[in-house]
Amino acid sequence: MPEIILDKPWENIKDILAENDAEKLKQFLTDLSPAETARGISRLTSEEQQKLLILLNPEDAADILEEVPDTQAIDLIEDLPAQNAAAIVDEIPSDKQADLLGELDKEDAEAILREMSPEESEDVRNLLTFDPETAGGLMITEYLAYPKNIRVRDTLNDLQTNREKYADYTVQYLYVLDKKERLVGVLRMHDLLFAPDDALLHSFMIINPLKVNTDTTVDELRQFFDEHKLWGIPVVSLDGRLVGVVLPDAVNEASCKKADQQFLDSSGIVGGEEFRSMPILVRSGRRFSWLSINIILNVIAASIIAYYQDTLAAAITLAVFLPMISDMSGCSGNQAVAVSLRELTLGLIRPNELLRVIGKEVLLGLINGLALGFLLGSIAMLWKGNIYLSLVVGIALMVNTILSVILGGCLPLLLRKVKLDPALVSSPVLTTVTDMCGFFLVLSFGTLVLPKLL
Amino acid sequence: MPEIILDKPWENIKDILAENDAEKLKQFLTDLSPAETARGISRLTSEEQQKLLILLNPEDAADILEEVPDTQAIDLIEDLPAQNAAAIVDEIPSDKQADLLGELDKEDAEAILREMSPEESEDVRNLLTFDPETAGGLMITEYLAYPKNIRVRDTLNDLQTNREKYADYTVQYLYVLDKKERLVGVLRMHDLLFAPDDALLHSFMIINPLKVNTDTTVDELRQFFDEHKLWGIPVVSLDGRLVGVVLPDAVNEASCKKADQQFLDSSGIVGGEEFRSMPILVRSGRRFSWLSINIILNVIAASIIAYYQDTLAAAITLAVFLPMISDMSGCSGNQAVAVSLRELTLGLIRPNELLRVIGKEVLLGLINGLALGFLLGSIAMLWKGNIYLSLVVGIALMVNTILSVILGGCLPLLLRKVKLDPALVSSPVLTTVTDMCGFFLVLSFGTLVLPKLL
Numbered sequence: 001m002p003e004i005i006l007d008k009p010w011e012n013i014k015d016i017l018a019e020n021d022a023e024k025l026k027q028f029l030t031d032l033s034p035a036e037t038a039r040g041i042s043r044l045t046s047e048e049q050q051k052l053l054i055l056l057n058p059e060d061a062a063d064i065l066e067e068v069p070d071t072q073a074i075d076l077i078e079d080l081p082a083q084n085a086a087a088i089v090d091e092i093p094s095d096k097q098a099d100l101l102g103e104l105d106k107e108d109a110e111a112i113l114r115e116m117s118p119e120e121s122e123d124v125r126n127l128l129t130f131d132p133e134t135a136g137g138l139m140i141t142e143y144l145a146y147p148k149n150i151r152v153r154d155t156l157n158d159l160q161t162n163r164e165k166y167a168d169y170t171v172q173y174l175y176v177l178d179k180k181e182r183l184v185g186v187l188r189m190h191d192l193l194f195a196p197d198d199a200l201l202h203s204f205m206i207i208n209p210l211k212v213n214t215d216t217t218v219d220e221l222r223q224f225f226d227e228h229k230l231w232g233i234p235v236v237s238l239d240g241r242l243v244g245v246v247l248p249d250a251v252n253e254a255s256c257k258k259a260d261q262q263f264l265d266s267s268g269i270v271g272g273e274e275f276r277s278m279p280i281l282v283r284s285g286r287r288f289s290w291l292s293i294n295i296i297l298n299v300i301a302a303s304i305i306a307y308y309q310d311t312l313a314a315a316i317t318l319a320v321f322l323p324m325i326s327d328m329s330g331c332s333g334n335q336a337v338a339v340s341l342r343e344l345t346l347g348l349i350r351p352n353e354l355l356r357v358i359g360k361e362v363l364l365g366l367i368n369g370l371a372l373g374f375l376l377g378s379i380a381m382l383w384k385g386n387i388y389l390s391l392v393v394g395i396a397l398m399v400n401t402i403l404s405v406i407l408g409g410c411l412p413l414l415l416r417k418v419k420l421d422p423a424l425v426s427s428p429v430l431t432t433v434t435d436m437c438g439f440f441l442v443l444s445f446g447t448l449v450l451p452k453l454l
Numbered sequence: 455m456p457e458i459i460l461d462k463p464w465e466n467i468k469d470i471l472a473e474n475d476a477e478k479l480k481q482f483l484t485d486l487s488p489a490e491t492a493r494g495i496s497r498l499t500s501e502e503q504q505k506l507l508i509l510l511n512p513e514d515a516a517d518i519l520e521e522v523p524d525t526q527a528i529d530l531i532e533d534l535p536a537q538n539a540a541a542i543v544d545e546i547p548s549d550k551q552a553d554l555l556g557e558l559d560k561e562d563a564e565a566i567l568r569e570m571s572p573e574e575s576e577d578v579r580n581l582l583t584f585d586p587e588t589a590g591g592l593m594i595t596e597y598l599a600y601p602k603n604i605r606v607r608d609t610l611n612d613l614q615t616n617r618e619k620y621a622d623y624t625v626q627y628l629y630v631l632d633k634k635e636r637l638v639g640v641l642r643m644h645d646l647l648f649a650p651d652d653a654l655l656h657s658f659m660i661i662n663p664l665k666v667n668t669d670t671t672v673d674e675l676r677q678f679f680d681e682h683k684l685w686g687i688p689v690v691s692l693d694g695r696l697v698g699v700v701l702p703d704a705v706n707e708a709s710c711k712k713a714d715q716q717f718l719d720s721s722g723i724v725g726g727e728e729f730r731s732m733p734i735l736v737r738s739g740r741r742f743s744w745l746s747i748n749i750i751l752n753v754i755a756a757s758i759i760a761y762y763q764d765t766l767a768a769a770i771t772l773a774v775f776l777p778m779i780s781d782m783s784g785c786s787g788n789q790a791v792a793v794s795l796r797e798l799t800l801g802l803i804r805p806n807e808l809l810r811v812i813g814k815e816v817l818l819g820l821i822n823g824l825a826l827g828f829l830l831g832s833i834a835m836l837w838k839g840n841i842y843l844s845l846v847v848g849i850a851l852m853v854n855t856i857l858s859v860i861l862g863g864c865l866p867l868l869l870r871k872v873k874l875d876p877a878l879v880s881s882p883v884l885t886t887v888t889d890m891c892g893f894f895l896v897l898s899f900g901t902l903v904l905p906k907l908l
Contacts, residue, residue, distance in 0.1 A: 001759050033677060033679050033681070034677055034804075035677050035800070035801030036679050036801075036803055037467075038801065039801060039802055039803070042802050061870075067680065067681065069800050069802075092487075115548040125580070127797070132549060156647070159644075159647075163648075172626060182670060188644070189644055190613075190643055190644070192647075193610070193647065194614060209646075217668070223487055223488055223489050226488050226521065227487065227488050227521065248703060249702060249703070249706065251802050252703065252706040252707065252710065253706065255710060256672050256706065256709060256710040256713055259710055259713040259714050259717065260713050261794070262717055263716055263717040263720065263792065263795075264792055264796065266717065266721065267720065267789060267791065267792030267794060267908060268785055268788060268789045269789055269792045269796075269840060273796060274793050274796075275793075275796075275797065275802060275810065276793065276797065276802075276803075276810070276814040276815075277802075278815050280814075280818060281821075283818055283823075284818045284821040284822050286752070287786070287789050287818070287822060288821075288822050288825055288826075290785075290789075291782065291785055291786060291789075291822065291826060292825075292826075292829065293783050294781070294782060295778070295826060295829055295830065297783055298777070298778040298781050298782060299778070300545075301777070301778075302774045302775070302777060302778050305773060305774045305777070306771075306774045306837075309770050309771070309773075309774070312770055312773050313770040315730050315769065316692070316766055316767040316770070316773075317763070318757045319763075319766050319773040319776065320759045320760045320763070321756070322773070322776065322777055323752070323756060323759070323776055323777045323780045323889065323893075324749070324753070324755075324756050325754070326777045326781070327748070327752050327780070327885065327889075328745065328748060328749055328752060331744075331748050332741070332745060332747055334721050334722060335623065335722045335723055335744070335745075337719060337722060338717065338721030338722070338723045339719065339728050339729075339730065341717075342714070342718065342723075342728075342729075343729060343730065346489070346492065346728075347489030347490075347492065347493065347495050347522050348492055348493055348523075348729060348731075349493070350493075351732075356730070357730065360730040360732075360734075363734050364734060364737055364738045364741070367735075367738040367742075368738050368741060368745065371742055371746075372736075372742075372745060372746075372749060373750055375746065376749065379753055383760075397646065399791055413779055416695075431781065435777065435781075439777075
């Protein structure tokens, strides 16, 4: 069982790898937990990682790839010679193969596919045609299916004969097919226990079973499994043929991935996950790509300040409040963004329900705007004892808070409508607009009462 | 099957509820998908929601609670009279009962428990003693267990006799117990298919099965299920007695919840999820609690600007750059926070590996700091043609970027060590410190070369 980790066994990985002893390396890795393996591998250079995978036999290397997080697994095979990568990928289950190859560059994936055995590569090519966020992309192709006219006895015989092969199958149903391989019924594994030996499968199967199409989306599948507590749902092609089975696990994992991605996107980690074991230029380049857009947006926002320089020079106190207004409005707006993103994910609102969101945010903005404006106004009053200064910054923050929560609440819906990623785009757009409005409000109010501020 | 939604059937919920016709309401809700039900209920006032649950019979009301997101379900029962709530909660499976009651206020939960049937409430009280993020909190108590000395025949008889009861059980294993109810073996359901009728269970069971303790954590369970593809893992108490079974689904859901919570925390949605159907004062109050801390932190950061007012008044151009430096450093730092949070979640780093993080972030900060500093310096040069201004803002941003990524990388590790929630606390602390440093750098550099800036 998971025990408390007392030492750091993974730190020896470099030394053991240097010994070039495949057996010893394998034994060492077997003794590590998956997290320790991942941690150990993340401590190696790219060259050492390649050496490790090539030193192990393909089957053991495949086990390693299944243990570590997906992003790390992709990094690992990406750099391998195609022939070595293919030998390893050959040993991985079909749905995971498609996941890994789907994340690689087209050419890298193609090079590996060419080196794989023809049957395996055809299966994977087939799975790769589906969007990874649909039933087609999530399904496994390992399932049990029998023609509707065979008897319980023969089914049991087949199960017993092929026990070893089926032991790896995680599906708890038997699917029943007509002559054209169309799904016509389903049986639970243990229904076979209670049926007479010579019954035909179609005589006691559940007819018209629930099923989904290859293009059913992750969100639809999640709602489906929330409603129906099933061990798996069969996937049919357009012509009704059974092509795979989606397990609730796969749907959960895909939903989870979306949640993780939402968090990373909203933090400005773009172009996939970053681990600190990745090459420095990849890490800094990806982070910079997002920062460089932000600096441009900041310049646009700051242009408002430049425009009001005279006011600012005359009433320098206002400069103290500009970053505060900018930051506070960003905070308020991002709260509204987060609520909208969650409500979208959970299906509580739909992208065209802007009016509902606005209605709900206006009142909240008014309450929190009044509270925050009063707070900031009081702080200004305590500091300078000038009621005009206090009113300028207080009212500016109040108005800007209202604008921020409305914009923050609506942005994810609007972006979803135009098919942009709301988690990624909302925050930079939001802060640019709320900065501009905030600066404008403080400085234009300030200009109005400038003589009173001096 | 999930079909494309063409109209908005959930919008009729108010009208149908007003008719006071329990049958009609039930039929209406049955026709909605879970997401539509959740959406419909979120459109009702708190009073209407209560009326809806009381109008339905407890069994149907329980179905509704199972369909909607947890946070919404908790909101719904919280406001009900304890007697009505108890009747509904009685109809929910044991692990979900504990989930719901565990999230309520102590008194509310106690009031409901008192109204429940004694056996049910004892089960729930027992489950409530476990931390919801451990095996004890995640396990179900519906499992199949038999003494080791009974025969296959009797086991099959029991299975067949109690078929209906067991149909709801989602566990695919039979657990085998000794006289003291300690777990000694496990059988897969279909192992029974291939064993002779008169064999004793212990003669062909898998001995010393894998198991976890009630206090095994979600992260450990996730690593466990990554490593072992099992349908469930038995949970034993300190004395080895079997007390429940954890399903991989429950672990996935708990992990997912953590990912969602991380996103909400980092966006400043604290004290649980917010839906726009909640009362406005709850929503604004919760958001304000976080904002009010932020405004204090902002005042602290802005005090640096106040201190350097004279420099700023003399070289007003610097005021344009202050919010930019603040925002850009916040962005860079938050990227590093996100990477650290992910690496912690995935087990790639441990809280005491500060040196490794610093080593990895210093170089990245240097590269991105140089790039961003050069960019901002160039912008300043283009705008004012003053090399000193350009150097002041460029170097300040460069230095502050390095500080931000180091602090951002380390904060989650430090906060985890002192048992604070890194997703919640990192960002406010980070932006306060980087704002202070940024303002200090720009304004102190500016003071040094002040005559050249004029």
